[in-house]
Amino acid sequence: MKVELTVNGKGVTADVEDRTLLVHFLRDVADLTATNIGCDTTSCGACTVLLDGESVKSCTVLAAQADGRAVTTLEGLAAESGEMHPVQRAFHEEHGLQCGYCTPGMVMAIVSLLKENPSPTEAEVRTGLEGNICRCTGYHNIVKAALAAAEASQ
Amino acid sequence: MSILGTRVIRTEDPRLLTSGGVYVDDLREPDLAGAVRATFVRSTVAHALITGIDTSAALAAPGVVAVLTAADMTDLPAPPPPEPLPDDAPPPEGPNPMGGVWQEPLLAVDRVRFVGEPVAIVLTDTTYAGEDVAELVSVDYEPLPAVPSIEAALADESLLFPDAGTNVCVRGGRAIGDDSIFAGCEVIVEGDVVNQRVAALPMEGRATAAVFSGGKLTVWTSTQNAQLARLIFTAVGLPPDAIRVVAPDVGGGFGAKIGVDREQIIVAWAAKRTGKPVRWVETRNENLMGMTQGRAQLHHIKIGGDRQGHIKAYRLDVVQDSGAYSRMGGFLPMLTNLMAPGVYDIPVVEADYKVVVTNGTPIAAYRGAGRPEAAATVERAVDWFAAEAGVDPAVVRKLNFIKKEQFPFVTKTGAPYDTGDYEAALDLVLDAAGYDQLRAEQKRRRDAGETKLLGIGLATYVEITAADGAAGETAKVEVHDDGTATVYTGSSAHGQGHHTAFAMIVQNELGIPMDKIEVIHGDTDLIPDGVGTYASRSLQLGGSAVHKAAIEVKEEAAKKAAELFEAAEADVVLDADTGTWHIAGDPDKSLSWSQVAAAADQGLIVANVRFTADRPTFPFGTQLSLVEVDAETGKVTLLRHVTADDAGPVLNPVLMEGQRHGGIAQGAAQALVEEILYDADGNPLTATLMDYGAITAAELPSFELLTHETSTSANPLGVKGIGEAGTIGATPAVHNAVIDAVSHLGVRHIDMPTTPERVWTAIQKAGAQKESAQ
Numbered sequence A: 001m002k003v004e005l006t007v008n009g010k011g012v013t014a015d016v017e018d019r020t021l022l023v024h025f026l027r028d029v030a031d032l033t034a035t036n037i038g039c040d041t042t043s044c045g046a047c048t049v050l051l052d053g054e055s056v057k058s059c060t061v062l063a064a065q066a067d068g069r070a071v072t073t074l075e076g077l078a079a080e081s082g083e084m085h086p087v088q089r090a091f092h093e094e095h096g097l098q099c100g101y102c103t104p105g106m107v108m109a110i111v112s113l114l115k116e117n118p119s120p121t122e123a124e125v126r127t128g129l130e131g132n133i134c135r136c137t138g139y140h141n142i143v144k145a146a147l148a149a150a151e152a153s154q
Numbered sequence B: 001m002s003i004l005g006t007r008v009i010r011t012e013d014p015r016l017l018t019s020g021g022v023y024v025d026d027l028r029e030p031d032l033a034g035a036v037r038a039t040f041v042r043s044t045v046a047h048a049l050i051t052g053i054d055t056s057a058a059l060a061a062p063g064v065v066a067v068l069t070a071a072d073m074t075d076l077p078a079p080p081p082p083e084p085l086p087d088d089a090p091p092p093e094g095p096n097p098m099g100g101v102w103q104e105p106l107l108a109v110d111r112v113r114f115v116g117e118p119v120a121i122v123l124t125d126t127t128y129a130g131e132d133v134a135e136l137v138s139v140d141y142e143p144l145p146a147v148p149s150i151e152a153a154l155a156d157e158s159l160l161f162p163d164a165g166t167n168v169c170v171r172g173g174r175a176i177g178d179d180s181i182f183a184g185c186e187v188i189v190e191g192d193v194v195n196q197r198v199a200a201l202p203m204e205g206r207a208t209a210a211v212f213s214g215g216k217l218t219v220w221t222s223t224q225n226a227q228l229a230r231l232i233f234t235a236v237g238l239p240p241d242a243i244r245v246v247a248p249d250v251g252g253g254f255g256a257k258i259g260v261d262r263e264q265i266i267v268a269w270a271a272k273r274t275g276k277p278v279r280w281v282e283t284r285n286e287n288l289m290g291m292t293q294g295r296a297q298l299h300h301i302k303i304g305g306d307r308q309g310h311i312k313a314y315r316l317d318v319v320q321d322s323g324a325y326s327r328m329g330g331f332l333p334m335l336t337n338l339m340a341p342g343v344y345d346i347p348v349v350e351a352d353y354k355v356v357v358t359n360g361t362p363i364a365a366y367r368g369a370g371r372p373e374a375a376a377t378v379e380r381a382v383d384w385f386a387a388e389a390g391v392d393p394a395v396v397r398k399l400n401f402i403k404k405e406q407f408p409f410v411t412k413t414g415a416p417y418d419t420g421d422y423e424a425a426l427d428l429v430l431d432a433a434g435y436d437q438l439r440a441e442q443k444r445r446r447d448a449g450e451t452k453l454l455g456i457g458l459a460t461y462v463e464i465t466a467a468d469g470a471a472g473e474t475a476k477v478e479v480h481d482d483g484t485a486t487v488y489t490g491s492s493a494h495g496q497g498h499h500t501a502f503a504m505i506v507q508n509e510l511g512i513p514m515d516k517i518e519v520i521h522g523d524t525d526l527i528p529d530g531v532g533t534y535a536s537r538s539l540q541l542g543g544s545a546v547h548k549a550a551i552e553v554k555e556e557a558a559k560k561a562a563e564l565f566e567a568a569e570a571d572v573v574l575d576a577d578t579g580t581w582h583i584a585g586d587p588d589k590s591l592s593w594s595q596v597a598a599a600a601d602q603g604l605i606v607a608n609v610r611f612t613a614d615r616p617t618f619p620f621g622t623q624l625s626l627v628e629v630d631a632e633t634g635k636v637t638l639l640r641h642v643t644a645d646d647a648g649p650v651l652n653p654v655l656m657e658g659q660r661h662g663g664i665a666q667g668a669a670q671a672l673v674e675e676i677l678y679d680a681d682g683n684p685l686t687a688t689l690m691d692y693g694a695i696t697a698a699e700l701p702s703f704e705l706l707t708h709e710t711s712t713s714a715n716p717l718g719v720k721g722i723g724e725a726g727t728i729g730a731t732p733a734v735h736n737a738v739i740d741a742v743s744h745l746g747v748r749h750i751d752m753p754t755t756p757e758r759v760w761t762a763i764q765k766a767g768a769q770k771e772s773a774q
Helices: A022-029 A086-093 A103-116 A122-128 A140-152 B013-018 B127-136 B150-155 B226-236 B262-274 B284-290 B331-338 B371-389 B393-400 B422-433 B435-447 B498-510 B538-565 B593-598 B653-672 B725-745 B756-773
Strands: A002-007 A010-015 A048-051 A054-057 A070-072 B036-042 B048-054 B064-069 B118-124 B138-143 B168-173 B187-199 B207-213 B216-221 B243-246 B278-281 B293-305 B311-321 B348-356 B452-462 B473-480 B485-489 B517-521 B572-575 B580-583 B586-592 B604-611 B620-630 B636-646 B704-706
Touching: A002 A022, A010 A022, A022 A048, A048 A103, A054 A103, A086 A103, A086 A140, A086 B013, A103 A122, A103 A140, A103 B013, A122 A140, A140 B653, B036 B127, B036 B262, B036 B284, B048 B118, B064 B127, B064 B262, B118 B127, B118 B262, B150 B311, B150 B348, B168 B331, B187 B371, B187 B653, B207 B262, B216 B226, B216 B262, B226 B243, B226 B262, B262 B278, B293 B331, B293 B371, B311 B331, B311 B371, B311 B393, B331 B348, B331 B371, B371 B393, B371 B452, B371 B725, B393 B422, B393 B452, B422 B435, B422 B452, B422 B620, B422 B636, B422 B704, B435 B452, B452 B725, B473 B498, B473 B538, B473 B593, B485 B498, B485 B538, B498 B517, B498 B538, B538 B572, B538 B580, B538 B586, B538 B593, B538 B604, B580 B593, B586 B593, B593 B604, B620 B725, B636 B653, B636 B725, B653 B704, B653 B725, B725 B756
Parallel strands: A002 A070, B036 B278, B216 B243, B311 B348, B485 B517, B636 B704
Antiparallel strands: A002 A010, A048 A054, A048 A070, B036 B118, B048 B138, B064 B118, B168 B348, B187 B293, B207 B216, B207 B278, B293 B311, B452 B620, B473 B485, B473 B604, B572 B580, B580 B586, B620 B636
């Protein structure tokens, strides 16, 4: 079936199998590979992207369900000048990433979290990230980065 | 001022944060254009004979390129034929490489030994087609009785390898004698401790892409050591120099990507066999069945001493579940035996082990690899002993520590500890945590009959890092005539921050700023000789190699600078703050690195070295965990975790803290939530992230890290390993805290993971015992 998406501000149109998942559309059709796949069960959040501004796990959305809608991936987060988004910058400054595999999903989840709750407590950040698994950082610096990004955006 | 020891944020990050890493599935190399997808057909039963494989329906399906089984591997050198052992032959003394009757095939031949074992490989034009086609391969199994546990393996009723005559594949350690070593002990505690099977669970699972072209095989694979992988890929029937292995970005390893699994070899073989580029990226479900897992030991312990808290004797008997194939032989429990007495000067220590095969996923290294098991058990045993003797566990630890002045110290199990100050690390943590106040609050809650109980857990640990210092690590440092430097390392980053750390070392020695230093790893065409990243070895061996190469570059450059200055070499000095060369006492005349390099052959100053260490290092520390246990539900909440982890001088606190954070979380995860389970037929019950309780941010607090540094002389940087220390300390600290919370109710032990159900059951059982005793 034909699917038309706006991805990071650009139109992407393709004929895909009905069962094509949004994450595969982003990776294989739009050739945007920052969004990773970490599980098959919507558990790990590595594939988190923004769909019309809200975070979704793109392994659990069909490309067809996103037809006509706007998707933002990690590649679309920085300003056109190349300046990193406050959440990206906070990840860098607070060492919120190690191997980098969960990072795109984590960053997108936090962007969405801070949109809903611009000044979260540590406990709110931790609860908000329950659906995103990181195996390297023990979450310590990810939580710090989220709080720092919230602070910087005030 | 030296950059070493300062907080430098990572050079790796901007790329990872803006365009994402380039992992195997992200590679868009021209050579991989049009690569076919590999999907494995895996055993659906734990233990069975294969009586037939029918690929005809699969071959007829749309999108199929090939369906291959063991019968198609006719181009491979045959494995050496198994030699049946005589009936009375004892199991081999470990550690030793497995093979012979214990041989692990690439694709299953006539028998499967765990659910998830690869039976056939399907190549298709798309991933989705691969999943459809794999379903069409029909495998006939004749089930055999499953061996799903250590107990079942030891019964030797159903054998995984009938030619071996037993499921015990390795024995080792020191013979355990009679109980006379405990004679005279006033307090003796004895029991079993389970160190459960857990998943390494890197967020990127296993992944490999391969191309065979012009007689050369190129393999991109998610690995901790490309050079070792190249040797293993010779299993496809090619010499090492016909193979190039590249480690692109690697999404975590934690020990499970040290080796090369059979799937990776099969994918490389399939590329060679079909002449097509092939890519395989496993699903999480495959990962939780097929990637090697960790721990899986059963310990029987006995500890004895006097009523004042002096430990007189300790015995550890280990049974290692190796899973279906004993890939690391006796290696893991050998390390557990070696580190059995931990930080204690115990007059008599006995430790032995055996390894059994079971119908489970193979076990290999996982963050700590044999050492966490030793620490978990001795720290549990010390708490057991302290509770029985009625002495505070902190006091028992101090009474029995190896003292600072006793180093270097060789333990009763033969471990040559380099340096340590265990009491100082414990005191630092007790003070920072407010140990006495915590104990007072614990007592207050207990006395008031509150249901939210506090538990305080301690673990003072020591571990062995860079145990294979003789293998060392390689480094090549080049300074170019444009003033930039390139570092080629045999070490292999997968999140640790090697590129930042190694550039800091070069800047410190040469004064070339980090942003002009490129670090390259993980490509055997560029770096044919290297060892890799595991066992917390990278800074102490890989970093020391970079350090050594930088010094050699500096020596070579000094000669060139002397020629240019027309001065004596001894009079030439490098200002490492500015990266400029001078004549001593004459700061006005100077040469830049680019000027000096331009004077060298081909405008390049280069040093190519291997650094080896003649002994391992033994990092140590103390971790204190504070938990709250709801006595009504058994739910455990980790409130605080305070640690002093001493790995010598810190090169970059940012990176060191990151290693500790991640390690602590994984260690706490084992104590609290994570466990791989099988049913009685050997079916995995935790093969998705819906079922495997990977720890999340919501289950952890922020960690409180303290600084304690004790240098070693084993390498010029004075450093020890920090990659695994967090994990090794955290598991027993958290575990002890949970049991401490409910110890006054009569609970003596709860096996890990301390789930609400287990904690609640232990409380009920202890209560019932108390009642029946009254």
